[in-house]
Amino acid sequence: xxxxxxxxxxxxxxxxxxxxxxTYQTSGFYGLSWYQQHDGGAPTFLxxxxxxxxxxxxxxxxxLSRSDSYGYLLLQELQMKDSASYFCAVRVDxxxxxxxxxxxxxxxxxx
Amino acid sequence: DSxxxxxxxxxxxxxxxxxxxxCSPRSGDLSVYWYQQSLDQGLQFLIQYYNGEERAKGNxxxxxxxxxxxxxxxxxxxxxxxxxxxxxxFCASSAGLTDTQYFGPGTRLTVL
Numbered sequence: 487x488x489x490x491x492x493x494x495x496x497x498x499x500x501x502x503x504x505x506x507x508x509t510y511q512t513s514g515f516y517g518l519s520w521y522q523q524h525d526g527g528a529p530t531f532l533x534x535x536x537x538x539x540x541x542x543x544x545x546x547x548x549x550l551s552r553s554d555s556y557g558y559l560l561l562q563e564l565q566m567k568d569s570a571s572y573f574c575a576v577r578v579d580x581x582x583x584x585x586x587x588x589x590x591x592x593x594x595x596x597x
Numbered sequence: 598d599s600x601x602x603x604x605x606x607x608x609x610x611x612x613x614x615x616x617x618x619x620c621s622p623r624s625g626d627l628s629v630y631w632y633q634q635s636l637d638q639g640l641q642f643l644i645q646y647y648n649g650e651e652r653a654k655g656n657x658x659x660x661x662x663x664x665x666x667x668x669x670x671x672x673x674x675x676x677x678x679x680x681x682x683x684x685x686x687f688c689a690s691s692a693g694l695t696d697t698q699y700f701g702p703g704t705r706l707t708v709l
Contacts, residue, residue: 519697528599528687528700529640573639582653583695585630587639 488512490588492574497594498564506559506591508574516577518550518557519585524570532559532572561593569595600624601690601701609707615676618704622669622690628652629671630689630698631663640687646671647694678708 490510498504508518517536521529533541535550535557547560561568571590578586600623610616622629631643642655646665657663660678665671675682685705689698 516695521700528702529689530599531697531699534697575640577695582645584642584645584653584655585640585698586642589639 488576488578488586490574490576490586492572492588492591494589495592495594497596499596500564500566502564503560503562504564504593506561506572506574506593508557508559508588510555510557510574510576510588512555512576512578512586514579515552515555516579516583518548519575519577520546520548520559521573521575521587522570523573523590529573534577564595566595566597569593599699599701601688601699603686603688603701603704605704606702607705607707609709610678611709612678612680614678614708615674616678616706618673618675618686618688618706620671620673620688620690620701622671622688623699626690626692626699627669628691628694628696628698629665629669630691631657631671631673632687632689632700634685634687634703635681636684643673652694675706680708682706683708 492508520532523529533548550557575585575587602621627648632640643657645653688701
């Protein structure tokens with residue numbers, strides 16, 4: 487089976503930097519994705535890491551270490567609108583490819 | 598706006614009933630996925646269709662079924678509904694079998 491662990495909640499202030507970690511145990515690992523979901527909204531794709539290393543997209547960066555079964559999402563220059571839930575999701579191939587989502591990290595950004 | 602549309606936005610029904618949720622993928626996308634998200638839970642993968650054919654099954658109950666039509670829109674049928682089926686149901690689409698998935702706005706189902 488597959489399992490993912492990420493913190494349930496993280497708090498930070500505007501302008502700060504926050505890192506959301508994700509560890510996983512899975513077979514058939516292909517890559518790690520991150521999605522953002524505001525309350526009542528749809529998950530929105532943020533990033534995908536298929537290889538080890540850092541991917542940067544504006545204020546957001548994502549990192550993957552396949553040997554450590556670990557990744558993180560780094561959010562810089564936090565804004566109030568970044569308050570949302572962030573899900574890591576592993577892409578696995580067990581005869582077919584699918585996404586397995588973690589339970590999400592709720593980020594609260596305060597003034 | 599992801600380009601994926603879902604109807605209806607909200608659905609309230611009673612136990613034992615049957616409902617149909619509809620999804621239209623982004624233009625050009627061939628894959629459609631269905632997910633269930635219960636309160637404060639992650640997204641549970643239900644089923645995937647690719648170009649009209651079922652490709653992958655996740656934790657989908659036997660009471661649930663889906664199909665993808667020639668115009669690539671998809672429907673998720675939920676029958677013999679139970680209170681525990683109350684959840685947000687999301688549809689996602691991708692260009693191929695392994696590309697990034699883009700999610701629709703979801704259908705909130707409430708079973709009373």
